[in-house]
Amino acid sequence: MANIKELSKIPERLTPGHRLCSGCGASIAVRQILMGTTSPIVAGAATGCLEVATTIYPYTAWNVPFIHNAFENVAATISGAETAYRALKKKGKITKDIKFVAFGGDGGCYSEDTEIFTENGFRNIKNIKVGEKIWSVNPETNILELQENEKLHKYPYEGRMIRGKSRFIDFLITPNHNVPMWYKGKWEFIKGVDLLKRYKTAFSRKFNWYGDGNDTLWMVIEVPKIPKYRYQKEFSKFDTKKWLKFLGWYITEGCLYKSKSGYLIRIYQSNKDKKEKIYRLLKDLGLSPFKCNRSVDFQSKQIYEYLERECGKGFKNKKIPKWVLSLNKHYLKEIFGSLIEGDGSITKQKNRRSYHIKFITASKELMNNMVELVLKLGKNCSISQRKEDGVYRIGIGFNYLNHKLYSRRRLYGNKQQVFLEDYKGFVYCPQLKKNHTVITKRNGKISLSGNSYDIGLQSMSGAFERGHNFVYVCYNNEAYENTGVQRSSATPKGASTTTAPAGKASYGKPQLRKDLTAIVAAHNIPYVAQGSISHWNDLVTKSQKAFAVEGPAFLNVLSLCHRGWRYPQEDTVKISKLAVETGYWPLIEIEKGIWHFTYKPKERKPVVEFLRTQGRFKHLFKEGNKHVLEEIQRDIDNQWLRLEKLVRATSGGG
Numbered sequence: 096m097a098n099i100k101e102l103s104k105i106p107e108r109l110t111p112g113h114r115l116c117s118g119c120g121a122s123i124a125v126r127q128i129l130m131g132t133t134s135p136i137v138a139g140a141a142t143g144c145l146e147v148a149t150t151i152y153p154y155t156a157w158n159v160p161f162i163h164n165a166f167e168n169v170a171a172t173i174s175g176a177e178t179a180y181r182a183l184k185k186k187g188k189i190t191k192d193i194k195f196v197a198f199g200g201d202g203g204c205y206s207e208d209t210e211i212f213t214e215n216g217f218r219n220i221k222n223i224k225v226g227e228k229i230w231s232v233n234p235e236t237n238i239l240e241l242q243e244n245e246k247l248h249k250y251p252y253e254g255r256m257i258r259g260k261s262r263f264i265d266f267l268i269t270p271n272h273n274v275p276m277w278y279k280g281k282w283e284f285i286k287g288v289d290l291l292k293r294y295k296t297a298f299s300r301k302f303n304w305y306g307d308g309n310d311t312l313w314m315v316i317e318v319p320k321i322p323k324y325r326y327q328k329e330f331s332k333f334d335t336k337k338w339l340k341f342l343g344w345y346i347t348e349g350c351l352y353k354s355k356s357g358y359l360i361r362i363y364q365s366n367k368d369k370k371e372k373i374y375r376l377l378k379d380l381g382l383s384p385f386k387c388n389r390s391v392d393f394q395s396k397q398i399y400e401y402l403e404r405e406c407g408k409g410f411k412n413k414k415i416p417k418w419v420l421s422l423n424k425h426y427l428k429e430i431f432g433s434l435i436e437g438d439g440s441i442t443k444q445k446n447r448r449s450y451h452i453k454f455i456t457a458s459k460e461l462m463n464n465m466v467e468l469v470l471k472l473g474k475n476c477s478i479s480q481r482k483e484d485g486v487y488r489i490g491i492g493f494n495y496l497n498h499k500l501y502s503r504r505r506l507y508g509n510k511q512q513v514f515l516e517d518y519k520g521f522v523y524c525p526q527l528k529k530n531h532t533v534i535t536k537r538n539g540k541i542s543l544s545g546n547s548y549d550i551g552l553q554s555m556s557g558a559f560e561r562g563h564n565f566v567y568v569c570y571n572n573e574a575y576e577n578t579g580v581q582r583s584s585a586t587p588k589g590a591s592t593t594t595a596p597a598g599k600a601s602y603g604k605p606q607l608r609k610d611l612t613a614i615v616a617a618h619n620i621p622y623v624a625q626g627s628i629s630h631w632n633d634l635v636t637k638s639q640k641a642f643a644v645e646g647p648a649f650l651n652v653l654s655l656c657h658r659g660w661r662y663p664q665e666d667t668v669k670i671s672k673l674a675v676e677t678g679y680w681p682l683i684e685i686e687k688g689i690w691h692f693t694y695k696p697k698e699r700k701p702v703v704e705f706l707r708t709q710g711r712f713k714h715l716f717k718e719g720n721k722h723v724l725e726e727i728q729r730d731i732d733n734q735w736l737r738l739e740k741l742v743r744a745t746s747g748g749g
Contacts, residue, residue, distance in 0.1 A: 102130050102635065106158065108138070113156035114148040118664030120654035120671065121145050121570040123628045125198065128568055128650060129159075131638025134194045137162070137176055141169040141199040144656075145570065170555040171286075173197040174563040181564075194642050195565035197555075204248055204522035205535065205544075206256065206267035211525060212534035212541075214241055216463025220523045223247050225582075225594070230467075231530040232543055234275060234282035238303045239471060242527040245584060246594075249523050257287040258516040263475070263498050264298060265540040269522055273545030275532055277497070282532070284545055290513045291502055298542060301496035304471035306423030314426070324396040325357070330381065337380055339419065339430040344373055346406050346413045346461065347437025351399055358399035363390045369436060411457050415464035420471070427472055434465070452491040462487040466541065470534070478539045526584075559618040559647045566641045569611060570654040580659040584609040588730065589723050590711045592659075597714040602723050607730060615649045616685045622648040624684035624693075628655075629671035633682055633693050640686070653680045661710025673705040678735050690741040699735070702728050 108129035115122045121144060129136065139162035140146040146163060149156040164172050173195050183189045210217040214228040223229070223244055231242040252269060259266045268274070270288035277299040290296055314335040323329070344362050352359040364370045373391045377384035384393040402408075405416045419430060435441065439454040456462055462478065469476045469491055476491045502513045525533060535544045555567055573585045574592055582595040587608045591597035595604040616623045621644040626634035634652065641648035653674055657664040674680040675694065679702055682694040703724055706712040715723050 105130050105133055108136060108157070108159045109149065110156050110158050112154075114151060115144060116657060116664060118655075118657050118667040119144070120572065120628055120656060120667055123667070124568075124570050124626075124634070124652040124654045127628060127631050127634045128196070128566075128638045128652070130635050131566075131640075132194050132642035134192050134642070135159070136194050136196055137173070137180075138195075139164055139169045139173045139176075139197050143199050145198055169197045169199060170558040170565075170567055173565050173567075174558040174561065177563050177565050195563075196642075197565060197567045198570060199568075204252070204269050204272065204524035206518060206537075207521055207523060208537065209266070209523070210536040212466070212536065216460065217466070217536050220247075220525070221249075221521075223523075223525050229525060229527060230470075230534045231527055232275075232282070232302050232532045232534070233530050234284075234532060236303065237281065237299070237301075238305070240530060242529050244525045245528055246526050246582065247523060248526060249521055249581075252522040253519045254517075255515040256518045256522075257290060257513065259290065259500055259513050261498070261500055261512045263300060263477070263492070263495065263540060264500060264542045265537040266535060266542065266544055267516060267518065267537065268544070272524075273531065275543055275545050282543075284531075290500065291515070293502055295499045295501045296513075298498050298500055299496065300475035300492070300498055300542065301473050302470055302543075303473070304424060306426075307421040309421065318397060318401050321397050321400060327357075327395055327397070328381075328383070330395070330397060333380055335426060336429045337376060339426055340376055340433045341380060342406060342416070342419065343430040343433025344376070344437055345402055346415065347434055347439075347456075349402070349406075351403055351408050353399070357394045358396040359392055359394055360399055360402065361387075361390045361392045365389050372436075407458070407460075412460070413456070413458045414460040415468065420464065420467055424472055427468060431468060431472060434468075450493065452493065454489040454491060455486060456489075457484070457486050459487070462489065465489055470541075476541060478536065478541070555615075556618065559615065559620050559649070562620075562646050564646055566638075566648045566650065568650045568652060570652055571611070572654050572656040572659065573608065574656075574659050585611065587727075589706075589715050589727055591714060592711070602714065602720050603711075610734075612649075612651045612683070612685075615651070616690075618647075619688060620647045620649065621645065622684070622686055623651075624649070625651045625653075625680070625682060627653045627671045627675050627680055627682060629668050629675060630682060630694060637684060637693070640684075659711070661713075662708055666708065670705070670708050673700070673708065676700050677702045677705045678731050679705050681735065681738055683738060689745045690738070691746050692738070692742060702731050 109122065109125050113122065125145065136159045138157065138159050141164050150161065150163065155161065162172055162176065177195045180189065180193055205220055207221055209220045211220050211223055212230045225244060225246055227244045228241045229244050231240050233240055257268050257270055268287045270286065272287040273284045274287050274290060275282040275284055277297040315332045316335050316338045317332055318330050320329060348363045350361045350363065352361060362373050364373055370386065370391055374384055374386055377391065377393060382393045384391050407413045435452060435454060438456060439452060442451050454465055466476060474491055474493055475496055476489050479488045500512050502511060504510045532543055532545055535542060571585055573587060574580050574583055580593050582592040582604050585608050586592060586604050588606060589603045591603040597603040612623060612625050622641050624637040624641065626637050628634065637650060641650055653671060655667050655670055657667065662670060675682055676696050676699065678699040681692065683690060683692055706715060714720065
């Protein structure tokens with residue numbers, strides 16, 4: 096254990112005079128951790144309370160070299176400094192043993208005029224909700240997948256951003272944003288700022304889609320039956336391909352008319368050849384069509400109600416049914432063909448072998464459906480909207496799907512496609528559970544881009560995987576306290592935050608918090624530990640071990656925030672101790688893959704003793720929320736059992 100006499104000789108690295116709140120858990124944690132070595136230290140911290148309140152220009156509370164960072168890249172910055180240090184030491188230019196430590200971290204984002212392609216079409220990134228499903232691309236298989244949004248990062252940004260702009264691509268991102276590039280048949284991620292250093296970067300605009308697995312090559316369509324209407328023929332099944340062709344014609348050229356004389360379906364068409372094609376198609380489906388001057392008509396209440404429900408009525412309300420969009424390419428190309436024949440055009444481009452395809456619609460839902468259809472067919476498109484009538488024009492590209500973005504073009508007068516652009520405002524980024532890619536639209540150009548893995552998780556994970564010799568400290572306050580107490584994946588179940596407030600419709604955050612310690616342990620780095628400021632000797636000892644190991648080390652420290660957690664600031668240490676005594680925050684460490692407890696309460700207290708001390712949980716003690724308290728206790732008991740099993744399995748003891 097740490098020797099208090101020896102610790103008293105170590106000079107303060109975070110000095111008095113900072114402007115952090117009284118009772119701030121982060122400041123106490125940092126002071127204890129920096130006692131873990133007598134060697135010189137280089138520190139870095141991500142944007143947050145710790146960084147903002149300790150370095151108000153022109154003053155600083157840091158008595159060590161300190162590096163300011165953007166939200167997410169503190170691990171990348173410190174690992175870069177550590178690499179430079181090793182190189183200089185190898186050359187003999189530095190002889191001192193210097194330690195490197197990173198505090199916190201966050202993620203890169205998009206400008207606020209970016210749109211994200213969701214399950215229900217394009218939505219402005221500012222309006223994306225937690226739990227909303229977003230179209231993503233699996234970077235290993237290039238397959239389109241729907242993934243759930245776990246949270247939306249948002250923070251103010253003023254400075255230069257990276258702009259990518261070409262005939263096919265348009266994005267504006269923070270320099271640290273993850274950008275997927277197409278390399279050797281799969282996606283690899285680089286930072287946005289790296290685009291400026293590369294002469295050209297490949298981006299594929301062609302994605303894979305094989306259907307949702309519920310379709311076959313020999314499907315038939317069943318139309319729901321209705322009560323018998325007059326003497327009209329009843330239908331049950333149709334050939335899928337022919338039915339999809341018919342739906343394409345109805346969506347683009349069809350109308351529904353209801354009168355005393357019956358239910359009329361009319362497909363408008365003045366072109367003689369196309370009219371004959373529609374007539375033959377309806378005959379093949381077993382319907383009874385008849386030609387008029389400018390249309391092909393037939394009557395059926397059963398099909399009328401089906402079309403009204405599935406495809407919409409009126410040209411501004413037309414849509415492609417969801418079940419159609421879930422089919423594989425074998426079927427999708429059938430409806431695509433008739434959609435283009437109805438409201439599209441195909442023209443040969445001058446001096447080129449390629450053809451330009453255009454589709455026009457006044458329906459916003461159909462526009463979004465068409466984008467989804469085109470992407471699933473392995474094509475790409477761009478979108479424009481006429482101001483005078485709101486009509487959407489979709490330009491569909493069957494060529495130039497493997498696109499290169501140039502930082503400069505030597506053959507075209509050094510014309511840049513990647514450059515810096517000034518920006519002031521908020522930036523946003525959704526965080527998906529899987530893939531970490533999203534389909535974006537900006538100025539009508541659609542492309543694939545990256546998303547935030549979690550606040551700092553991507554750069555931290557990369558630094559651990561590369562084996563840099565540094566200590567990463569997560570001062571864990573369980574929310575985005577500095578920007579307004581928003582929920583994060585570290586926020587515990589039942590807590591009330593500004594973005595997951597408790598009320599009549601909710602008891603606060605419904606999900607369990609993420610087990611960051613276990614996630615880091617999976618990287619198989621030399622040392623991982625979880626600590627609390629209430630047990631200072633335990634935390635300082637863990638800090639000493641972390642600084643002593645060769646390679647990366649990680650400390651996850653519970654750092655209370657009295658403003659966000661809503662408790663009297665003088666109770667910080669008392670509540671920290673309750674977190675440990677109730678099992679809410681176990682004191683554990685993992686050395687070279689071996690798990691063990693560094694402290695175990697003789698008898699764990701009920702978790703309600705910890706929860707009752709904080710305003711963020713007070714609603715749970717009202718009538719009707721007893722089941723949530725029971726669930727939280729059960730979750731903690733299960734977590735404790737899991738830890739005990741890991742300890743027995745790896746070390747054979749407690």
